[in-house]
Amino acid sequence: MLRLSAQICKQSLAMQRLPGSTNRIPTIRLQLVTRKMTQQSQKIEWTTSIPIGNKDKDKITALGWFLLLIPATTFGLGVWQVKRKIWKEQLIKDLDKQLHMPPVNLPDDLSQLAQMEYRLVTLRGRFLHDKEMLMGPRSLIRPDGVETQGGLFSQRDSGNGYLVITPFQLADRDDIVLINRGWISRKHVDQETRASGQNRNEVELTAVVRSGESRPQFTPDHKDGQVYLYRDLGRMCASSGAAPIFLDAVYDANAAPNAPIGGQTRVTLRNDHLSYLVTWFSLSAATSYLWYRQIVRRIPF
Known part of the structure; x- marks a missing residue:
């Protein structure tokens, strides 16, 4: 485009230099056409110099946001295990307290014993x-x-x-x-x-x-x-x-020889919530790091 405009300018200048040439209107029109073509060519070169698609490349896709559910869910499970741990420890304390409370008479309604375990x-x-x-x-x-x-x-x-x-x-x-x-x-x-x-x-x-x-x-x-x-x-x-x-x-120290030995009550309450919450929080931290590395920073392994 620039070469074509330059040739047109040269031809217009040659025509002006010809002796007896008095028609200057075509020359002005040629100059205007050349200027427009030059501006259009410069505009095209300026727009094509910008990288296309960089902003779209940096955006987090729907799949990326969906994968964020993994660290979020494991973190929520860790918080839930913290609450379960507190509840289980309090329950064990309550049961131990019941075992050391003064005994009461057997109720007349035996169905009440369903709410009196331990x-x-x-x-x-x-x-x-x-x-x-x-x-x-x-x-x-x-x-x-x-x-x-x-x-x-x-x-x-x-x-x-x-x-x-x-x-x-x-x-x-x-x-x-x-x-x-x-x-x-x-x-x-x-x-x-x-x-x-x-x-x-x-x-x-x-x-x-x-x-x-x-x-x-x-x-x-x-x-x-x-x-x-x-x-x-x-x-x-x-x-x-x-x-x-x-x-x-209960245990009776005055029991007869070879009699059954009382006091065999087992408080069968497992408290493994500490290991569970450590597991869930560790998974949440690991998956959060992987999500940030792969989805946000785009760093390959």
């Missing part, structure tokens, strides 16, 4: 030893709260055994409840080996209110109607005629 209650009656059941195997919880571990030949009888579950006929009513009298070793499974601990008189005892258990995953069915693997209140009550009430007897 509370101490006192009751009076007599054991029905002919309907005794076993639950286990279980390790022994000593009076100081330490749980023994069986397995070695020297510890097989002292650390591994069963819990004795005996129906208990209440003295002031016709109701029967289930009492976990405590732990016995394997060599004392037969009642004859612990005859001195089979008291058939009316007694008063203190026990901890417990609830039933669902069948744990991968746990096989019960061996028979006498040995149970967990607190299956449905089957226990059906075989003994007891109400669906389960109580753990």
Whole structure:
């Protein structure tokens, strides 16, 4: 375009220099045309010098914003685990407080016990030893709260055994409840080996209110109607005629020799929320860094 305009200018100047040339209007028109063409050519060169698409390239796409949900979600799960940790710690404190509160009398309405788990209650009656059941195997919880571990030949009888579950006929009513009298070793499974601990008189005892258990995953069915693997209140009550009430007897230092050892209450509350919240917050930090590196900075690996 510039060359063409330059040639036109030269031709116009040559025509002006010709002798006798008096027509100057075409020359002025040619100059105007040349100036417009020059401006248009300069405008085109100026616009084409700007990089096209840089702003679009820096924008975060819809997919990029969608991937931001990963660090945001894991951060939210970490916050939720913090709240769960606080709640579980407070629940454990409340249960421990209930275990150390003074015992109360067994309520007349036994259905109230469903809201009193881990509370101490006192009751009076007599054991029905002919309907005794076993639950286990279980390790022994000593009076100081330490749980023994069986397995070695020297510890097989002292650390591994069963819990004795005996129906208990209440003295002031016709109701029967289930009492976990405590732990016995394997060599004392037969009642004859612990005859001195089979008291058939009316007694008063203190026990901890417990609830039933669902069948744990991968746990096989019960061996028979006498040995149970967990607190299956449905089957226990059906075989003994007891109400669906389960109580753990407390430790009695004056118990007869070879009698079941009470105080076998396990507070079965797992508190793994600290490890969970560390995991979620770590995932949130890692995915946030990856999102910033890949989506915002566009830095390849």
